[in-house]
Amino acid sequence: MSNTGTLYKMELKKILMKKIVWIMLAIGIVMFISNVLPIIGENNIVFPDGTSMSVYEAIRIQKNTSESISGKKIDDSLLNKMRNDIRAFLADKEDLPYKGRNKSDTYPGIWFAARKLGYEDFMTKLYNQFGDADDPNKKIMECTAGEYYRMVRDNLDYTFENEGVTEEEKAFWIQKFSGSGSDITYEYAAGWNEFADPFVIYIWFAFLLISVSLAGTFSEENAFRTDAVILSAKNGRTPVCLAKLWAGITVAAVEMVLIIGINMAVCLGTYGIGGWNAPLIMIAPYTAWNITVGQAFTLLIWLSLVMSVVFAVFTMFLSRLSGKSMAVIAVQFAIFFICLFSIPNNQGLISRLWEIRPTGFLNIYTFMEYRLFKIRGSYLDVFQMGTVIYIIIIAALIPVICHTYKHMQIKSR
């Protein structure tokens, strides 16, 4: 009998009995939850007229107002409704010392009014497009819907230019963008927005947690001196190796799901669960992807699971080769550190490949990356290319791990 099931459970037990795994997970949970503590805490927003409200109250007002206009197309009628409400609110407050939060003085107090009335989320969507204008507040208060849609397109063109996108690549994205660029429906998706912003931090943390959890998968057998009895047993070679790999992959995937799940629950619990069907532009202002927020997160979460497998297999590969847990963690931390740097766009293929680094491409900003990989006449975007590369890495590393473990010899101690 190969006893794969029993060996798998035992390998899971070996990983989970490490205290450091639980300590790190607990630190992560506390760290992520503490991100929202100021929201539910005592922190108050004080307004220029002397009134105040808690952050939680401000979110509640924003949610109510935003949900009342959710599902409406961004057109002149919706813009005017917001402006009329703001003007009415500010009508008797001309002497307020409050100024706009940017260069403009044309419409002082509109952000104060937006927060009081709950229009801040909607107004931020407008600001995201007009933010670089000379007077963004004026644009927000006076532009037509047509101007807004032209600005969306101009911003997209600017992003293309900034990234050095070729004409062919531009044509590829414009085709995707067509149909979505002149007909945007507002949806309240603040929960998803808050969840999306630090997505890459979840991936970094998962990367470190997986590294700590699995660094000893192979090397600890040497440290515990259990390698001799394992390797001399009937199932001590291939079955044990496969059990270790499956257990490691399971732990990594569960850890990734836990980290993502906890953060999703915290963000959606605080800001509201709405926005799954919102157009992606609601949380990624310069995107050409004509998909919903839900579709974008489905893609990100699936890719995160793929990446958890990559992290797991790579960690176990290092554990197998180095034979020392600390060496594995040191290498992983070095990789993590190097991945913090970015390579400028003008470095061609190197910078494009660098975008696919483990902690680089799994975030909402990748939906605003437009450089493509041309392979045999077909274009692959960063997500597709990342998936292909990482699946190749997994497929290459697993046989190497199994082969070297099968022929592993005991080192002198």
Place this chain on the structure above:
Amino acid sequence: MELVLDRLTKQYSNKIAVDRVSARLKPGVIGLIGANGAGKTTLMRMICGILKPTGGTVTFKNGSQLDVSEEMYRDILGYLPQDFGYYPDFRGRDFLMYMAALKGLDKKTAKRKCDELLKIVNLENAADKKIKTYSGGMKQRLGIAQAVLNDPKILILDEPTAGLDLKERVRFRNLIAELGKDSIVILSTHIVSDVEHIADRILMMKDGQFIYDGECDEIGMDLEEFYLREFDREV
């Protein structure tokens, strides 16, 4: 049934640990004695297939022939290494169940064998305690239990009595003598008294070579005296 060592050699960069060792080992208890550094552990590791020889072969013959690298060979092998390791947070019973799974025993047989062996090695009452709470002797007894879980045809015991008290040594010797009736038991030690009462055959090792290979009965004198005389003669 025999285990054939044919010109087995292990050479490290600056030292020959085992030097062209040959022997045909039949069922019974074989005492492998030699000073520390004689090459006993290296030889045993090669017999267990966890250390690749520089030259020579290890073959098990029992009708058919099995090479040391085959799964079927490992299926009939039991091994207690000199530096027997364990998982500190595992309970004794869990560790044995894990070893049983490694050795290919089905769940029912594994449970029966574990209970039986825990009783034999006197760990019944400590079976559900974590191994990190065990004394040195208890860990060694657990190691002995795991080695015989699969009723091995070849049983390799490297310094098995380390850490055992006198009473445990006697109990252990009886167990080994019993196992030696049907299996090839190689018991390595540098303590001569460990093997003199139970070994059918003695292999003396020095500087990677056998300096004596013969039946215990042929020695005709106290084994320890004989051991010292053989070593002195070599010097």
